[in-house]
Amino acid sequence: MRDEARGVSTEERPRPQDAARPAEGARPPARRGGLAPTGGEDIMTPGHPQRHYTLICPVCHRRTADDGLVLTCGEDHPAAFLRTGYQESRLTVCPDSDGLYRYRRWLPITRTLAGAGGTIVSRGERLGRALGLRDLWIAFNGYWPERGAHLRSATFKELEAYTVLGRLPDRPPILVIPSVGNTGAAFASVFAQTGGECVIIVPERGLHRLASETELPSAVRLVALTGGDYDDAIGLGERVSRLPGFQAVGGAWNVARRDGLATVLLSAAETMGRLPEFYVQAVGSAVGAIAVHEAAGRLIASGEYGQARPRLLMCQNASYAPVRDLWRFGSVGRGHAARDVYADELTNRNPPYFVRGGIRDALAESGGRVLVADHASARAAAELFLETEGIDIEPAASVALACLREAVAGGEVSSGASVLLNITGGGRAHPARARLLRRVEPTLRLGREELGSPETPGRIGALFPSADGVVRAARV
Structure with missing residues (x-):
């Protein structure tokens, strides 16, 4: 069942009465196994029993204490993404924590997991020269141990998983x-x-x-x-x-998924010391791009990172581009098959476009655009990255690079602009990883x-x- 008028599926738009916690009749806590020790750290100690954040509805401004499962406001008003309000107003880096947990003060979690990976941000000098960009930065999410990248699944989706698991109650559904x-x-x-x-x-x-x-x-x-x-x-x-006893992970509605992906920009801000002018990412549901837009607002509010949010350049397959269709026409075209694409991970037909705080708002507030790339351009982009940076990248990341390449060539992004390119996945073919994999x-x-x-x-x-x-x- 889908809410076509809003352009989102019911999975993407949970019902307030049952999405905030397990369904009525869920297994009682005594019959559920708790989460096993992770080797990380329990942030909620006896001396600090409360979570270090609350959930805020941008429509009615209601603040809600989180139980690790809340997805929606529950009040009777148009659907809106909840946002996290943290006790600390400035970005605090915790150098003793692994991976993305360096930014745990801005993560909705109660525990950390040992050995967590994170985003590695560095200047893309060789790739920048090939593109004609003087200030290109690469946010690499994947497996590239020589550069300190240790996401075993070779995708930035691990950032979501680490945060969702860190947010859950001890006895989750x-x-x-x-x-x-x-x-x-x-x-x-x-x-x-x-x-x-x-x-x-x-x-x-x-x-x-x-x-x-x-x-x-x-x-x-x-x-x-x-x-x-x-x-x-x-x-x-x-x-x-x-x-x-079951619950949807919540898609973009889950604040843990968004804030986990927001660490891409937090890592960039720490490394660059500023915000980029452009942020480039391939999108399906656009959770990562929305997350970066929210994080930019939080960084700006801290008073240490200027006043301008990065312009979002969201990228999709040319042959099937629901976000582009919604941005240009207000609805998703039905003329192309989702299977005829270069990157099938970008094929969510019902992305959260019209919801308050969703894609439409992020594009409008950032002055962003939606770009597309065809098969040939994406393949050429993958080859270019391997040649200049020395690692394989996933199809979605290739689409993003192809779109950036065309945007620079067409003058939409100037040669002197500060650009952060999110490589959302890479290193799948790395020898140290590939030889150990089993089906x-x-x-x-x-x-x-x-x-x-x-x-x-x-x-x-x-x-x-x-x-x-x-x-x-x-x-x-």
């Missing part, structure tokens, strides 16, 4: 994670450290992205859709999340004809032995 593959790989990797339960739903053609050094942990169930696409995964995820087999395969069956959500619920009997019998 089973999270439902629809994915093209990258998000699933990131959550599987991080969940392996905690023992938390989740079900990952992916199109079968995205299974290769979940290749791992180890088998999936027992608490993670993987459902592959034969012949299905990302929209099918989202739709099935909506239905599974209504089962007792991951799904727990359950579903044919396209099975997706609409009322028994299908219950079949998925039954994959978890600890789930209540009502889950197994559920028809959604």
Whole structure:
């Protein structure tokens, strides 16, 4: 079921009455396993029992104490993304913490996980010369240990996973994670450290992205859709999340996902000492771009990073560009197939465009634009990055680089502009990683004809032995 008028799916727009916490009838805490020790740090100590932030609704300005699961305001007004209000108004770096947890004072978390990775920001001098840019900065998210990049899934989605896991209560519900593959790989990797339960739903053609050094942990169930696409995964995820004891991870509605991805800009601000004029990223749901826009506002409010937010350049496939269509025409065109794309991770048909604080607002407030790149341009961009920087990058990152290349050539970005290019994934083919990977087999395969069956959500619920009997019998 979709809210076409708003351009978002019901998974992307959770119902206030049931999205803020597990569904009525969820398994009682005594029957749920808690999160396992992570080797990190418990931030909520007996001397500091309260979370260091509250959740703020931008419409009614209501402040809500977080329980680790809240996704929406719950008041009767137009849908809006909650935002985090932190006790500390200035960016504080915690050098003793791993990876993105360096910025934990601006993360909605109660615990850290040992060995977390983060974004590596550096000048892109060789790539900049090839593009004709004198002040290019690269935010690399992936696996490149020689440069200090240790995201095992080779994607920036790991930043989301580390923050979502750090935000959850001690006895969380089973999270439902629809994915093209990258998000699933990131959550599987991080969940392996905690023992938390989740079900990952992916199109079968995205299974290769979940290749791992180890088998999936027992608490993670993987459902592959034969012949299905990302929209099918989202739709099935909506239905599974209504089962007792399950909850959608929340997409862009989850403040942990957004603030985790916002650390890309925090890392850049720490390294550069300023904000860039342009921020370039390939987008599907645009959670990362929205997050960077929010973080820029927080940095500006601190009084230490100027007054201008970076202009957002959101990038998509030329053959299928829902965000571009919404930006230009107010609706998504139906003339192209989502399968005819260079980067299938950018194919969310219902991105959060019209919601308050969503894509439309971020583009308008930043003076941003939506750009597209075709297959040939993206392939050439991937080759250029490998030649100039020495590492492979993911298809989505190639689309972003191709769009930046065309924007510079066309004069939209001047040669002297300060530009931050988010390489959202890279290093998948790094020898130290690739030689250890093994194919991951799904727990359950579903044919396209099975997706609409009322028994299908219950079949998925039954994959978890600890789930209540009502889950197994559920028809959604």
